Amino acid sequence: FGGYMLGDTHKSIGKWGDQTKDIRDGLTGGPLVIFDEEGNTLIISPLSEFMVASNWQDREVGGNIYWGLMGGIDEVPYHYTYMTIVCYAKGINKAFEKWGTALRKLYGSKENSLAQDLTLHRAGYWTDNGAYYYYKTEPQKNYEQTMLDLLNKTVFTFNYFQFDSWWYYKGLAGGVKLWEPRTDVFPHGLGYIYNKTSSLLALHNRYWSADTQYAKQNGGAYNFIVEDTGALPVDQIFWNDLLNKTLTWGLVMYEQDWLNVQFDKIKALKTNLTLGEMWLTQMNEAAKTNDVFIQYCMANPRHALQSLTLSQVTQARVSDDYSPGGEQWRIGVSSMFAYALGLAPSKDTFWTTDVQPGNRYKKSEPYTELNALVATLSTGPYGPSDMAGHIDYRLINRTSIYFGQLMHPSKPATAMDIQIIKHAFESLKMEIWSTYSMNMFxxxxxxxGTILAVETSGNVTLKYKDMDFLTPGVSYLVYDYKDVSSFREFKTSDNLVLPNNCTKSEFCLFHFVPKLEYGNNEIYMLGDVSKWIPASSTRIRSIVYQEADLLINLWGGANEEITIHYVFNGKLKSSTCPIKTTGWNCISMLTGKCVY
Structure with missing residues (x-):
């Protein structure tokens, strides 16, 4: 891993040798993953002091790589401790899981924060780079009028709105001069938007300019380090005040973008032993005080690793900015890194309709379904960005239910070992990801389980042992999402052969269903197959084994009719039940009837 976007932009996969030159090191370097064709894997990374840790490859010697502190640090006190971790496991994904578990055990879990971050569980509308309304409004309207029109039209679909860098004041070198709504953009302020619509906000921020009005050097009230190329706040009270004022704006997520640029611009961050950690910790503490969660964007691996210590950092971008028709949906490898750190990976925004008249990019999006699916599989924010009147609600409804609630899997989809091994040793570039939805029985x-395959080359054979997401000792069915009747048994001796025609427009998606044994009956509960993730725990709230019945508790919107497909003793069946005003209903797997 290396570069920004959690080390996605300059990651490299290939064969290791004594003349290997493409290992990303230095300020933008990240964890090193070494594996063989059997999947035996080592992960080497810093274990502490993440903001000043670094790695270096001695290219003159060949393959030697060293770990330690950044060479530019001015002073290191006596008895100072830095740690490196080396983690081994059989399997690349297993190694990431083991490595991440060790890190999270040391620094603490974020499960509660992830569960509370609304932007990870509800659909939002985004306006960042790639969006229709990125530095663009409706004709003859300002942003306030444009957003109000959009908010009023989509309030029941989107629970929050992301406003990007177009809303605040910029200064020298494009940095932030004043993080307040521009009067020509929001004449009545952000509080007006919140009070008028009750819509929550996710707000973008970038690096601080050398002429920021907050700094004492420029007549402000707060202590900053100000250099020729930028500025950095060093007061906890600054962050407290900055985020406290957003309580009247409806802020739920603070997006700290341009992290790599902020780090690069400020020399003190590369010479002071503790400044980088203090910067991010102060930001986190203010977010915690004000009940706000944080997304990291353009983060170097060091920022990502530091997030292990920061309770409010729940998500991170793992791909470059969205561009209609582009390739930034390929997040399977980087999602492994994010998930190991306890972060929800974000693929960025996307369009749900291929043609957006008058868009500033002069492009179209031929892969709307793939982008929507990847956003769903990521478990990160789900944020379409179409122009008003061009939102495909049918596509959004494949992911969302009642008031934009998202049907995610239980973990982010990540690249399967076979994808990475074939890339490294055979130079075959395919996308083969897996994930799962967990329910109790x-x-x-x-x-x-779920497998996504895109741009397959030849007939790729996945063996049972490749499916590490399957529950051991349990019998399964597998079916193609396009044809629920295509189900077949999937035994330990079986293979899944991926066709060589899995494309971006016609991707391959397979679902694996465990057997629920009830007496002499064999039941496979497929779930709500109208959704990308049919058995998501958002919809399937519990499976209740009773002496006289087997019940599936369902969640949805009042009066919503839900159809559940299942295989009962070898026969495909379905039952439809309306959701009560309480949001619940229940289907009997024995009779197919609605219980409530």
Whole structure:
């Protein structure tokens, strides 16, 4: 891993040798993953002091790589400790899982924060680079009028709105001069938007300019380090005040973008041993005080690793900015890194309709379904950005239910080992990802698995042992998402052969369903197959084993009719139940009837 976007932009996969030259090191370097064709894997990374840790490859010697502190640090006190971790496992994904577990055990879990971050569980509308309304408004309207029109039209679909860098004041070198709504953009302020619509906000920020009005050097009230190329706040009270004022704006997520640029611009961040950690910690503490969560964008691996210590950092961008028709949906490898750190990976925004008249990019989006699916599989923010009147609600509804609630899997989809091994040793570039949705049955957790394949080359054979998401000792069915009747048994001796025609427009998606045994009956609960993730725990709230019945508890919107497909003793069946005003209903797997 190397570069920004959590080390995605300059990651490299290939064969290791004594003349290897493409290992990303230095300020933008990241964890090194070494594996063989059997999947035996080592991960080497810093274990502490993340903001000043660094690695270096001695290219004159060949393959030697060293870990330690950045060479520019001015002073290191006596008895100062820095740690490196080397983690081994059989399997690349297993190694990431083991490595991440060790790191999170040392620094603490973020499960509660992830569960509370609304932007990870509800659909939002985004206006960042790639969006229709990125530095663009409706004709003869300012942003306030444009956003109000959009908010009023989509309030029941989107629970929050992301406003990008167009809303605040910029100074020297494009940095932030004043993080307040521009009067020509929002004449009545952001509080007016919140009070008028009750819509919550995710707000973008970037690096601080050398002429920022907050700095004492420029007549402001706060202590900053100000250099020729930028500025950095060093007061906790600054961050407290900055985020406290957003309580009247409806802020739920603070997006700290341009992290790599802020780090690069300020020399003191590369010479002071503790400044980088203090900067991010102060930001986090203010967010915690004001009940706000943080997304990292353009983060170097060091920022990502530091987030292990920061409770409010729940998500991070793992791909470059969205561009209609582009390739930034390829997040399977970088999602492994994010998930190991306890972060929800974000693929960025996307369009749900291919043609957006008058868009500033002069492009179209031929892969709307793939982008929507990847956003769903990521478990990160789901944020379309179409122009008003061009939102495909049918596509959005494949992911969302009641008031924009998202049907995510239980973990982000990540590249399967076979994808990475074939890339490294055979130079075959394919996308083969897997994930699962976990539900409880008879006090045992069962995984409903999902595999996505795109741009396959030849007939790729996946063996049972490749499916590490399957629950051991449980029988499964597998079916193609396009044809629920295509189900077949998937035994330990079986293979799944991926066709060589899985493309971006006609991707391959397979679902694996565990057997639920009830007496002499064999039941496979497929779930709500109208959704990308049919057995998501957002919809399937519980599976209740009773002496006289087997019940599936469902969640949805009042009066919503939900159809659940299942295989009962070898026969495909379906039952439809309306959701009550309480948001619940229940289907019997024995009779197919609605219980409530």
């Amino acid at each position: 008879k006090n045992t957790s069962l995984n409903w």
